[in-house]
Amino acid sequence: xxxxxxxxxxxxxxxxxxxxxxxxxxxxxxxxxxxxxxxxxxxxxxxxxxxxxxxxxxxxxxxxxxxxxxxxxxxxxxxxxxxxxxxxxxxxxxxxxxxxxxxxxxxxxxxxxxxxxxxxxxxxxxxxxxxxxxxxxxxxxxxxxxxxxxxxxxxxxxxxxxxxxxxxxxxxxxxxxxxxxxxxxxxxxxxxxxxxxxxxxxxxxxxxxxxxxxxxxxxxxxxxxxxxxxxxxxxxxxxxxxxxxxxxxxxxxxxxxxxxxxxxxxxxxxxxxxxxxxxxxxxxxxxxxxxx
Amino acid sequence: xxxxxxxxxxxxxxxxxxxxxxxxxxxxxxxxxxxxxxxxxxxxxxxxxxxxxxxxxxxxxxxxxxxxxxxxxxxxxxxxxxxxxxxxxxxxxxxxxxxxxxxxxxxxxxxxxxxxxxxxxxxxxxxxxxxxxxxxxxxxxxxxxxxxxxxxxxxxxxxxxxxxxxxxxxxxxxxxxxxxxxxxxxxxxxxxxxxxxxxxxxxxxxxxxxxxxxxxxxxxxxxxxxxxxxxxxxxxxxxxxxxxxxxxxxxxxxxxxxxxxxxxxxx
Ligand SMILES: Nc1ncnc2c1ncn2[C@@H]1O[C@H](COP(=O)(O)OP(=O)(O)OP(=O)(O)O)[C@@H](O)[C@H]1O
Ligand SMILES: [Mg+2]
Numbered sequence: 001x002x003x004x005x006x007x008x009x010x011x012x013x014x015x016x017x018x019x020x021x022x023x024x025x026x027x028x029x030x031x032x033x034x035x036x037x038x039x040x041x042x043x044x045x046x047x048x049x050x051x052x053x054x055x056x057x058x059x060x061x062x063x064x065x066x067x068x069x070x071x072x073x074x075x076x077x078x079x080x081x082x083x084x085x086x087x088x089x090x091x092x093x094x095x096x097x098x099x100x101x102x103x104x105x106x107x108x109x110x111x112x113x114x115x116x117x118x119x120x121x122x123x124x125x126x127x128x129x130x131x132x133x134x135x136x137x138x139x140x141x142x143x144x145x146x147x148x149x150x151x152x153x154x155x156x157x158x159x160x161x162x163x164x165x166x167x168x169x170x171x172x173x174x175x176x177x178x179x180x181x182x183x184x185x186x187x188x189x190x191x192x193x194x195x196x197x198x199x200x201x202x203x204x205x206x207x208x209x210x211x212x213x214x215x216x217x218x219x220x221x222x223x224x225x226x227x228x229x230x231x232x233x234x235x236x237x238x239x240x241x242x243x244x245x246x247x248x249x250x251x252x253x254x255x256x257x258x259x260x261x262x263x264x265x266x267x268x269x270x271x272x273x274x275x276x277x278x279x280x281x282x283x284x285x286x287x288x289x290x291x292x
Numbered sequence: 293x294x295x296x297x298x299x300x301x302x303x304x305x306x307x308x309x310x311x312x313x314x315x316x317x318x319x320x321x322x323x324x325x326x327x328x329x330x331x332x333x334x335x336x337x338x339x340x341x342x343x344x345x346x347x348x349x350x351x352x353x354x355x356x357x358x359x360x361x362x363x364x365x366x367x368x369x370x371x372x373x374x375x376x377x378x379x380x381x382x383x384x385x386x387x388x389x390x391x392x393x394x395x396x397x398x399x400x401x402x403x404x405x406x407x408x409x410x411x412x413x414x415x416x417x418x419x420x421x422x423x424x425x426x427x428x429x430x431x432x433x434x435x436x437x438x439x440x441x442x443x444x445x446x447x448x449x450x451x452x453x454x455x456x457x458x459x460x461x462x463x464x465x466x467x468x469x470x471x472x473x474x475x476x477x478x479x480x481x482x483x484x485x486x487x488x489x490x491x492x493x494x495x496x497x498x499x500x501x502x503x504x505x506x507x508x509x510x511x512x513x514x515x516x517x518x519x520x521x522x523x524x525x526x527x528x529x530x531x532x533x534x535x536x537x538x539x540x541x542x543x544x545x546x547x548x549x550x551x552x553x554x555x556x557x558x559x
Binding site: 150154158160161164168171172175176 | 348350370371372374375377379381385386387388389390391392396397399400401403404405406408409410411412413414456
C-alpha cells in the first residue's frame with residue numbers, strides 16, 4: 001500500500017515535467033533535451049532558497065520562472081542561431097550542469113527539517129504520506145486547467161498551428177520563431193517546477209537528478225497515449241499524468257521484484273522502447289484482424 | 293488603379309557560391325494593376341513557384357525590388373508580408389493545420405496581420421460568422437465546423453484554404469497549382485470557387501497552372517515564364533482572343549528555343 005502511495009505521489013509530481021515534455025514533443029514536434037538541465041535547475045534554485053530561509057511556495061515559483069530562462073536560451077539558440085533543436089537543448093543542458101553546481105555550491109543539498117511546501121501543509125493536519133498526493137493533484141489540476149484555457153486563446157492557437165504546420169502558420173502571419181521560443185519556455189518552466197517539487201518531496205536536491213529526465217518524460221507521454229488513445233487536448237494532458245503515475249508503478253514493481261536500483265535506467269529505456277513500438281504493433285494486429 | 297504590385301529587376305539564386313548554384317529568377321520586371329487576375333504558365337523548373345514564393349517572402353530577392361500596394365516589402369519577412377497576401381498551395385496538406393478544427397483554422401486566418409493576444413480564439417459570434425462563410429462554399433461543411441482539418445478530403449481542404457486566404461481581404465492572392473492535386477471534377481469546383489471569390493472581392497490574383505485551357509479560360513492577363521524570365525505577357529483583348537496555337541507560337545518566338553516537348557506545357 002505504501003509503495004502504491006509513493007508511486008502515485010511521485011507520478012503526480014513528475015507529471016508536471018511530463019506535461020512539459022508533451023508540449024515540446026507532441027505539440028511543437030521538437031525534441032528538447034533542455035529538460036535534463038531545467039529539472040535539476042528547478043530543484044537547485046528552490047532548495048538553495050529554502051535553505052536560506054525563503055518561503056517554500058515563493059521559492060518553488062521562482063524555480064518555475066528559472067525554467068522560462070532556460071527555455072529562452074534553448075529557444076534562441078534554435079530559432080535565431082539556427083542550431084538544430086536537439087543540439088540547442090544539449091548545449092543549454094550542459095551549461096546548466098555548471099550553473100546548477102554554482103547555485104547549490106555543492107553536489108547535494110539536504111532539505112531535512114526544512115520548511116518545504118510539503119512541511120507547510122503538514123501543519124494543516126493531513127496524513128504526511130498523503131500530502132504529496134494532495135499537492136501533486138492540486139498542482140497538476142491547476143496547470144492542466146490553465147493550459148486548457150491557454151490553448152484556446154489566439155496565442156495558444158498559433159503555438160498549436162506552428163507545431164502542426166509551419167509553412168501554413170507563416171503564410172497566416174504567424175511569427176513561428178517566436179511561437180517556438182514561447183512553447184519551449186513554457187515547457188521548461190513546468191519541468192523546473194516539477195524539479196522543485198520532486199526535490200522537496202525527496203528531501204534533497206542532487207546535481208545528477210536530471211539524468212534520464214527526458215526518457216521518463218517521453219515514457220510517461222507515450223504510456224498515456226498507448227493506454228488511453230487519441231483524445232481532446234485537455235484529456236490528453238490528463239493521460240500524460242496517468243502515464244506518469246503508471247510509469248512510477250512499473251518502477252515500484254521492478255524494485256519490489258528485488259531489481260538492482262542501478263538497473264532502473266535500463267528498465268526505463270526498455271519501457272520506453274516497448275511503448276514506442278506499441279502503436280505500430282497495435283496497427284499491425286488490427287490490420288491482420290481485419291484481413292481475416 | 294495601377295501599381296498594386298510592382299516587381300523591379302528581381303533576381304533569385306539558390307545556393308549561391310556552391311557548385312549547386314542555381315540562378316532561377318533572372319530579372320523579373322512586372323507590374324500588376326489592382327484586380328488583375330493573372331494566370332501563370334511555363335515549363336517545369338521555369339521559376340513560377342519561386343516567383344510566387346519570392347513575392348510572398350519565403351525567399352528573399354538577391355537583387356531588385358518588390359512593392360505591394362505602394363509598400364516596399366523586398367526585405368520584409370514572410371510572416372509580416374502575410375498581412376497583404378493570401379496563399380493556396382499545390383499540396384492540400386500545406387494550407388491548413390491538420391490537427392486543428394475547421395473553425396480554429398479560420399480563426400487563425402482571420403487574425404492574419406493583427407496582433408494576437410490572450411483573448412479566446414473563438415467567440416460565439418465568430419463561430420456563427422465562420423459557419424455562414426463555410427456555408428457559402430456549398431460543400432456541406434458548415435455542420436462539421438469542429439471537425440479536425442486532417443479528416444477532410446483534398447478538395448474540401450483547398451476550398452477552406454481559399455476561404456482562409458480571402459477571409460481578410462488580401463492585396464494579393466497567390467495560387468500555386470492549387471487544383472493540381474485534385475480529381476478533374478473537384479478541380480473544376482475549386483476553380484469555380486476561385487473565380488467567384490476573385491470576382492466578388494476584386495482581388496489581384498496570380499494563378500500558376502499547367503493546364504493551358506485553364507490559363508486561357510480564367511483571368512484577364514496571362515504571363516509565361518521561361519528560364520527565370522517573363523517571356524510572354526498577354527492582356528486585354530489579346531488575352532481574350534488567344535488560342536492554344538497562339539501560346540505555342542509565342543513560346544517559340546520568345547524563348548528563342550525550340551520547344552522540345554509540347555507535352556511539358558500541356559500536361
Ligand atoms: N528551395 C530551393 N532550393 C534550391 N533550389 C530550388 C529551391 N526551390 C526551387 N529550386 C530550383 O529552382 C528551379 C525553379 O523551380 P520552381 O519550383 O520555381 O519551378 P516551377 O516553374 O514552379 O516548376 P514546376 O512547374 O515543376 O512547379 C528548379 O531548378 C528548382 O530545382
Ligand atoms: Mg511549381
